[in-house]
Amino acid sequence: MSANTKSNWELLKNGMFGENTIFRMAISLCPSIAVTNGLKNGVALGVAVVFVQTMVNITVSLIRSFIHPKIRIPIFMLIIAGYVTIIDMLMSTYARPIYAQIGLYIQIIVAFASIFARAEVFASKNRLIPSAIDGLGMGIGFLLAMIVISFFRELLGKGELFGYSLISGNPLLIMILPAGGFLAVGLLMGFFNWVDMRFFGGKGASGV
């Protein structure tokens, strides 16, 4: 039970940059390739993850003293599945066109390593406010990564942003195909590692 010693602002920043789900921890990479072929999809999934991550952290933190350690994992699973069902129903009602495209990935949020990991390593050991802020920061970090990746993929692959045409001519079709997703994630991860090492004296993500 190591209690948190960081300030709230540090926690938020840690989730957004220091332990960014995709570019620093290199987890939850599946949706970062699957749904980032357009900004609209990327943002929608990112927002759903912000919601689930924050609510799961809050709930786990609130009931952490009632969970028996031996059955904590099924309990976390149930909590995550509950919130994913809520966002799934909400999106299928109020955002039908997007849901038609990324519905599967909304449901797959249940299996996101990042959400489960934060419930296990942070929310189950910390008080309500730090846990909520940690969840928010992690969620926003994921959202930012999705925005950056899908920005480049949609712009290069279709010449559009949010569906509005910006560049005419022949776009680089490969960028909206799965292969382009790997290229974009890899090159951006390399770029952010470079930024971290060059300007902040970091060691770069190990990808472990």
Add this chain to the structure above:
Amino acid sequence: MAEAKTHELVVSVSPHVRGKETVGRIMWTVNLSLLPAFLMSVYYFGPRAVYVTGLCILTSVLFEHFYQVSLNKKTTIGDGSAFLTGLLLGLNLPASSPFYIPIIGSLVAVVITKLLFGGLGYNIFNPALIGRAFLLVSFPKLLTTWTEPTAKFIAMDAKTTATPLGILKEEGLVKLMEVFGTKAELYKSLFMGSTAGSLGETSAIALLVGAVLLLVRGYITWHIPVSFVATVGVLGWVFGGEGIFTGDPLIHILSGGLILGAFFMATDYVTGPSVRKGQLIYGIGCGAITMLIRLRFSRGRNVCYITDELFCPAYRQER
């Protein structure tokens, strides 16, 4: 390992005898051996051939230079490997490519495929091939618009047309015979290179002249090209026709970029196997995947080297 086998690499204590061969020497010889194919492409496709190939080479060399200079590394453009990547890429493009195709292709080939993996010797795929594969997926229409070779130096009225393989696949052998007349005519066109296709791949004779130079100098061995070409021939004969054992092996061997691929790309030192037995298996694998793609799918041949290069570490183990 109880006893040392004869073909194992044995390194003794110094002093060593130093050979005269360097990376630069080999690479520039390969460049030289592609000169006949380049000259043939200039003869058939006119100034466009010089423009496309030259732009590929120029941008490849520049990208390599600026990447290495900007990272405070020693520039390696002198060893001819970037030049070779540009040349191979250029010879694999259609004559009608607009200017941004060579530039994007060089960027992907040199920077992403080679330098980001650590430079020459560390790349897991042949740079020129990945460059072309990237372009083919990105601009499928532009990369399969073939210009009819005119053999006039000023080819202003270039017509677009299908490649012999394209006709064979879409409309069958009968239509191909209509276009070329007799079988002998068809073989002659394929051998000399007066058919539609990428710049450097159409002329089998020019490519073979260069390949002989490489074989004589000992820079490549016969294992990969021969097993590759033989596999394509056999499979073309067995499965290439209407019924079984009725296909025409020579069409499959001479058309497309097979000769260029077998002698100049599959034999790449970095990405191909270096053990003899592995080279034979590698050639057979390349040939089999080439024919699978030619007869059943629509994408070009370079997918097969890329797939085969993936298996390369396994071939190295084969002894």
